[in-house]
Amino acid sequence: MKSNDVILQTVANIVLFIILMFSVFLFFNGHHEPGGGFIGGLMTSSALVLLLLAYDLETVKRILPVDFKLVTAAGLLVAVGTGMGSFFFGAPFLSQTYDYFHFPVLGELELATALIFDVGVYLVVVGITLTIIQTIGEDR
Amino acid sequence: MFTALHLAIIAPFIAAVFVPLLYKKIPSIHTGWFVLFVPAILFIYFLQHIPTTSQEGAVTAAFPWVPSLGINFRAYVDGLGLLFALLITGIGALVVLYSIYYLSKKRESLHTFYTFLLMFMGAMLGVVLSDNMIVLYLFWEITSVSSFLLISYWYEREKSLYGALKSMLITVLGGFSMLVGFVLLYSITGTFSIQETIASSSEIVSHDLFLPAMLTILLGAFTKSAQFPFHIWLPDAMEAPTPVSAYLHSATMVKAGIYLVARLTPVFAVSGEWLWLVAGFGITTLFWGSFSAVRQTDLKGILAYSTVSQLGMILSMLGVGAAAFHFQEIDNNLFVGATTAALFHLFNHATFKGSLFMMVGIVDHETGTRDIRNLGGLMTIMPITFTIAAIGSFSMAGLPPFNGFLSKELFFTSMVNITEFQQFNMETFGILFPVVAWIASVFTFIYSMILVFKTFAGPLQKEKLDTKPHEAPFGMLLAPIVLVSLVIVIGFFPNVLSYTIIAPAMASILPSLLQEGQQFEVDIYFWHDWNTELFMTMGVVAAGILLYLGMKKWKGVYKLFPEKLSFNNLYDQTLNKGEVLSQKVMASHMNGFIRNYLVYIFAFVAAALLITMFYKGAFVIDTSGMAPITIYESVLVVVLVASVGVMMFTTSRLTLIIGLGVAGYTVALFFVIFRAPDLALTQLIIETVSVALFLLCFYHLPQIAKNLEPLRFKAGNFIISAAVGITVTLIGISAGSSRMFESISGFFKEYSYKEAGGRNMVNVILVDFRGFDTMLEILVLGIAAAGIFTMIRLRLAGRDEL
Numbered sequence: 001m002k003s004n005d006v007i008l009q010t011v012a013n014i015v016l017f018i019i020l021m022f023s024v025f026l027f028f029n030g031h032h033e034p035g036g037g038f039i040g041g042l043m044t045s046s047a048l049v050l051l052l053l054a055y056d057l058e059t060v061k062r063i064l065p066v067d068f069k070l071v072t073a074a075g076l077l078v079a080v081g082t083g084m085g086s087f088f089f090g091a092p093f094l095s096q097t098y099d100y101f102h103f104p105v106l107g108e109l110e111l112a113t114a115l116i117f118d119v120g121v122y123l124v125v126v127g128i129t130l131t132i133i134q135t136i137g138e139d140r
Numbered sequence: 141m142f143t144a145l146h147l148a149i150i151a152p153f154i155a156a157v158f159v160p161l162l163y164k165k166i167p168s169i170h171t172g173w174f175v176l177f178v179p180a181i182l183f184i185y186f187l188q189h190i191p192t193t194s195q196e197g198a199v200t201a202a203f204p205w206v207p208s209l210g211i212n213f214r215a216y217v218d219g220l221g222l223l224f225a226l227l228i229t230g231i232g233a234l235v236v237l238y239s240i241y242y243l244s245k246k247r248e249s250l251h252t253f254y255t256f257l258l259m260f261m262g263a264m265l266g267v268v269l270s271d272n273m274i275v276l277y278l279f280w281e282i283t284s285v286s287s288f289l290l291i292s293y294w295y296e297r298e299k300s301l302y303g304a305l306k307s308m309l310i311t312v313l314g315g316f317s318m319l320v321g322f323v324l325l326y327s328i329t330g331t332f333s334i335q336e337t338i339a340s341s342s343e344i345v346s347h348d349l350f351l352p353a354m355l356t357i358l359l360g361a362f363t364k365s366a367q368f369p370f371h372i373w374l375p376d377a378m379e380a381p382t383p384v385s386a387y388l389h390s391a392t393m394v395k396a397g398i399y400l401v402a403r404l405t406p407v408f409a410v411s412g413e414w415l416w417l418v419a420g421f422g423i424t425t426l427f428w429g430s431f432s433a434v435r436q437t438d439l440k441g442i443l444a445y446s447t448v449s450q451l452g453m454i455l456s457m458l459g460v461g462a463a464a465f466h467f468q469e470i471d472n473n474l475f476v477g478a479t480t481a482a483l484f485h486l487f488n489h490a491t492f493k494g495s496l497f498m499m500v501g502i503v504d505h506e507t508g509t510r511d512i513r514n515l516g517g518l519m520t521i522m523p524i525t526f527t528i529a530a531i532g533s534f535s536m537a538g539l540p541p542f543n544g545f546l547s548k549e550l551f552f553t554s555m556v557n558i559t560e561f562q563q564f565n566m567e568t569f570g571i572l573f574p575v576v577a578w579i580a581s582v583f584t585f586i587y588s589m590i591l592v593f594k595t596f597a598g599p600l601q602k603e604k605l606d607t608k609p610h611e612a613p614f615g616m617l618l619a620p621i622v623l624v625s626l627v628i629v630i631g632f633f634p635n636v637l638s639y640t641i642i643a644p645a646m647a648s649i650l651p652s653l654l655q656e657g658q659q660f661e662v663d664i665y666f667w668h669d670w671n672t673e674l675f676m677t678m679g680v681v682a683a684g685i686l687l688y689l690g691m692k693k694w695k696g697v698y699k700l701f702p703e704k705l706s707f708n709n710l711y712d713q714t715l716n717k718g719e720v721l722s723q724k725v726m727a728s729h730m731n732g733f734i735r736n737y738l739v740y741i742f743a744f745v746a747a748a749l750l751i752t753m754f755y756k757g758a759f760v761i762d763t764s765g766m767a768p769i770t771i772y773e774s775v776l777v778v779v780l781v782a783s784v785g786v787m788m789f790t791t792s793r794l795t796l797i798i799g800l801g802v803a804g805y806t807v808a809l810f811f812v813i814f815r816a817p818d819l820a821l822t823q824l825i826i827e828t829v830s831v832a833l834f835l836l837c838f839y840h841l842p843q844i845a846k847n848l849e850p851l852r853f854k855a856g857n858f859i860i861s862a863a864v865g866i867t868v869t870l871i872g873i874s875a876g877s878s879r880m881f882e883s884i885s886g887f888f889k890e891y892s893y894k895e896a897g898g899r900n901m902v903n904v905i906l907v908d909f910r911g912f913d914t915m916l917e918i919l920v921l922g923i924a925a926a927g928i929f930t931m932i933r934l935r936l937a938g939r940d941e942l
Contacts, residue, residue, distance in 0.1 A: 098897035
């Protein structure tokens, strides 16, 4: 029986972007307010899970033709890479630093190397959640 | 420095490397001919040391091996070492010669035989010529291993394997014990060198560890030398090829224990325990061996028990010789004679027992059987073999004019003399020694006669023999002829050995008795006057002849000892019962149920922690640092407890999963009211995901029933879970109440913005201060995802059962 999910799908189309925006907000806000790579990553994954619920696995794969195992690997690489990066400046492994910069439109902003590390965490979390859910979902 | 002496000791090992090569490359010549050179050259080499040792000197050469641990390969050739080295190489050469004719080039794998034999020879030389105890132990174990290999040479026979295993287990047991003894000695003296240990023997005697060291070392010596009750491996080791039996189990390996006792006599012999133990076990073995030999029907069985008995005799003389230490000088010291007798008999035994084994091998080879019930009447067919057997056996029985007579007389002398020793209760119980010695000698006489007359006299039983008997080839007879010639030569000219071999060896055993420039007087001769010993020998002969002739009448004595009570049975039962018991023990707790293992783990954790807490008095309650309890907390605790209670008693899996979710969300609320927003966010999402996964498992795994069994009350589980809960709670309370130092969180508060530029302290800690942890945690997540992926995707056919 093919049921008609039009309400769910319509709501999901809108809510998806709100959740994604919120997750990006959580991610970038992490350095000063509650949030960060881990929660941001989980939130992004839950947006994609909503998509999976509203449509099906094939549709989501068509929309997002990404191998999430590679996303996990990339995240780990970024995280380790930031650690290795500190070697170029003669600092110990995983040393972080920050500074304030002036941008033409945005004004003065703080940029921290810890953010790059957090990108790694974010990617790993998204990668593993979706790998697990997709793997289990496909196993019939 | 690595000297020629070291090379001589390890030469057999080096030669052993080339044996397989020679066997493969030159198949036309019997490999034994090449091997023969090794012991022959070594024998000549060691003969050169006689002038040095007979001047009471010793040849030493040290080669550092593990200097930091005090382990040096220090070769030390003195009188005692040389006596053994000459026996090992001399008889080794004869045995190799004999084996060339005994082992067929076509049928046997000669390369393994000679490799093992050379390994054994080198190890034996190492045992008797090493001054360092650890090196001695190393060589000692190599003799055990190579003996194991040689006994199981015909490995397709079950009995060979049984005998090899038995000898291995018993001798290695003793070897380990001996190692313990050496380590104990080391802890007393601080050196592994035997000579230095002897030099400090006076301080060892008064040490607390003296007795343990002595007992453990004696256990090693007794097992190796097949002393009562560890003699049981030797008769079973007779499954080895006869050259091996002749070499290992009569002349060399079984004398390693005797060597050890003789070598350490200066260290231990002052104590009464040593005298009683060594002499007592020796005399018991002497009696039991000769008594058991008479009932054997296999020629090698007789010789095996005979060896056991003769080893006991040598050991008892060494034990009695220890009494000499209680007198200051060697003049008028009655007990020095016992050591002379021991060494003299050691040499004699090697000659006649070697020849007897070779004789038995010839009989076996030429008739196809060793059973005396099938043999007889070979005297005229095999005259040379008969002569060898007669000379060897009469010497063993202690008849004149052979060397056995001389050593037996000396043996009786020392046994009679010990009754006059006035210490250690010898004056009361000492009388047992000559009496038991005399009875044992009667049995020795009987089995010696059985050996000769049951084999060679009487009617020939042709129908029971596999082959037509005939005299052996000359090459096979050569080695035993050399040995029996020695028996006669030593018999007539015993003093050939006195000052070249025996006196220097005595100087090694009784060093403290010798003054500067003094020498032991060794004078062995036939005629002693009409004294007690001579009458004892005459009595032995008379009683022996009577008992031999009337053997049918009293053989029933042996039926009094049922097979069930024998030591062999004890050994077999110990192995069997040990196996059954260990299987039972393993099966009783390793039953494959995870719940049982969890019970062990939890019970152990709770018990260990509670006992520690109780003994250390570690439980403290300090309420001063506690925060006041709010209404929100109380409500949440009630919800949490209720959800846990529901989970414990529900029978529906769905309720269980929902209950788990409730507990998780409650914990998230706890994080909220304890002001941990990051944790609360994470906990909420993670709890949602995990509940979803549980539901997934619940729906898609068919083998899980929808409902649980109702929880049955089990007292054991209840106690253990309560104990674990109480333990953890008590530890939590105690830890919270006893803060030893200030928390370091002040640092993070102060520096998280200043140093890391972030106001969210939690996140700063995660990515900056302790980013390393986070890095590895995301690695854990990645591995978990990869694991789930592989488990689900890469299920290969048939893997599911694993």
